[in-house]
Amino acid sequence: MTVDFQTPADEVAFAHDSERQFARLLDFYGLRWEYEPQAFAIEFDGTEAVAYFTPDFYLPDEGLFIEITTMNQKLVTKKNRKIRLLKQHHPGIKCKIFYQRDYLHLLIKYGLEAPDHLEEQTAPTRIPGPVQVVNLGESEAS
Numbered sequence: 001m002t003v004d005f006q007t008p009a010d011e012v013a014f015a016h017d018s019e020r021q022f023a024r025l026l027d028f029y030g031l032r033w034e035y036e037p038q039a040f041a042i043e044f045d046g047t048e049a050v051a052y053f054t055p056d057f058y059l060p061d062e063g064l065f066i067e068i069t070t071m072n073q074k075l076v077t078k079k080n081r082k083i084r085l086l087k088q089h090h091p092g093i094k095c096k097i098f099y100q101r102d103y104l105h106l107l108i109k110y111g112l113e114a115p116d117h118l119e120e121q122t123a124p125t126r127i128p129g130p131v132q133v134v135n136l137g138e139s140e141a142s
Contacts, residue, residue, distance in 0.1 A: 007023070007024050007027035007028065008023075008027055009023030009024045009026075009027050010024075012035050014035065016068070016070070018068055018070045018103055019035070019056055019057075019068055021107075022056075022057070022066075022068055022098070022103070022106075023035065023057070025106065025110065026057075026059075031059060031061070032059065032060050032061055033057050033058065033059055033060075034057065034058040034060065035056065035057060036054050036055070036056060036057075037058045038054065038055075038058065038065075039052040039053065039054040040052060040053050040054070040055075040086055040089070040090050040093065041089065042082060042085035042086055042088075042089055043085065044089075053082040053083075053085070053086050055067045055086075055095050056068045062094075063094060064094045064095070064096065065093065065094065065095040065096070066095070066096055066097075066098055067079060067082075067083065067095060067096070067097045067098065068098045068103065069097055069098065069099060069100065070100045070103050076097075076099070076100075079097060080097065083095055083097055
């Protein structure tokens with residue numbers, strides 16, 4: 001099923017379809033986001049940075065970076081390593097990985113179209129409990 005409304009996400013050239021779909025979900029719920037706004041040095045040769053990590057999203061109202069991964073386990077392991085290095089060198093930066101199982105859960109729950117590279121994969125037969133996101137800046141009506 002394809003969602004039939006335009007959002008700010010439709011104006012961004014995302015690297016992967018899963019990122020576009022995630023951004024559209026954030027737009028639907030009115031959550032402010034930035035796409036790949038900052039690269040962090042994570043490996044050094046002495047004092048010179050030799051490797052960087054650029055998380056996919058930043059949620060400014062939460063002060064949280066999000067990395068989306070719908071890739072195979074070998075690449076997920078590399079991303080986990082990057083997150084560990086990010087936390088080691090930038091302990092004040094909050095960054096979470098959104099794994100394939102979480103992404104598939106959202107596709108099923110909200111009826112979003114599957115990205116091209118996931119079409120051949122089987123969706124989970126048991127949907128886990130909802131993904132919990134806390135303190136999204138919701139305020140009570142005055």
